[in-house]
Amino acid sequence: MSIEDVAPRTTAWTIGRIIEKQLPTPTTVRLRMHVEDRQRHWPGQHYLVRLRAPDDYVAQRSYSVASDSEDPLVEFLVEKLPGGEVSEFLADVAEVGDVLELRGPIGRWFSWDVRTPALCLVGGTGVVPAVAMTRAARRAGRPELLRVLAVARSREELPYADELARAGASLALTRVALDGRPPGPPTASEVAPLLAGVEIAFVCGSSRFAQLGEALLMESGFPVEKIRVEQFGATG
The missing domain is CATH 3.40.50.80 (Nucleotide-binding domain of ferredoxin-NADP reductase (FNR) module)
Incomplete structure (x- = not known):
């Protein structure tokens, strides 16, 4: 079964565990994550990553997926933006083994069916x-x-x-x-x-x-x- 044959489903919040973390450049972080209840995705889709502080303050951002649907892990490449609540946390604070809240895959308009030139x-x-x-x-x-x-x-x-x-x-x-x-x-x-x-x-x-x-x-x-x-x- 190819990804273009997968019927879209409503996405719900789930959790992802960081399995690999790299800092390819001073301003980027590469994360590879195991996602619970993962759905297959189309290339071009993205996930929401949500952080929750002890006082229940919440921040979330959208990040495109770099991996293909057959990769056992979901890969993100995040640019560390000055003052970016989520990107700075992912680059400077998050560690391998940490668990994050995720929702996805999201987005059908900016996605490719792997058959159209x-x-x-x-x-x-x-x-x-x-x-x-x-x-x-x-x-x-x-x-x-x-x-x-x-x-x-x-x-x-x-x-x-x-x-x-x-x-x-x-x-x-x-x-x-x-x-x-x-x-x-x-x-x-x-x-x-x-x-x-x-x-x-x-x-x-x-x-x-x-x-x-x-x-x-x-x-x-x-x-x-x-x-x-x-x-x-x-x-x-």
């Missing part, structure tokens, strides 16, 4: 859903269905850069040259060739990047109704 145009930690899609395509034996253009200031600041490069993703760096490509944001002339045969495009990143990505796709002649945009940023 797709392009991911992603920036910074917005690469996370593209990583899930890449892993799902590889596990399904259909890597040709997905193209990825990932953007960051430098390769060191791009999460999963090596994994994406091995999967054939195109990388665009805005601050340094890469393989003869001058530094700078991607252009419509770089995006257009990647759209041949593509039926749906996913854009994920900061609000500024999301605007750029959507504009590039439309400038390249891609139908706006086939563009799915997810943006993130600090939450007040």
Whole structure:
């Protein structure tokens, strides 16, 4: 049974135990968790993570899933934001063995069925859903269905850069040259060739990047109704 054949179910709060924790960069934390009563997910979906203080104060944030549905653990890559209640806790306080409240998977609009030819145009930690899609395509034996253009200031600041490069993703760096490509944001002339045969495009990143990505796709002649945009940023 493939993930596109799984009927959606109402999600409820459950618990997840941190099995692995890594700090790939000074501003990110990678968590791999065992989730109780876990539901299969589509690549592109996310979970809510909820923290509860002793005085019953509650904070929750949404984080995209990096793992594919067959991975025994659910993987998150979280950007540590200055003053971020949840992200700072996950990066600086949470430890292996800790239990967190989770609800998911959530989101059908920004999800991929692993059978429709797709392009991911992603920036910074917005690469996370593209990583899930890449892993799902590889596990399904259909890597040709997905193209990825990932953007960051430098390769060191791009999460999963090596994994994406091995999967054939195109990388665009805005601050340094890469393989003869001058530094700078991607252009419509770089995006257009990647759209041949593509039926749906996913854009994920900061609000500024999301605007750029959507504009590039439309400038390249891609139908706006086939563009799915997810943006993130600090939450007040």
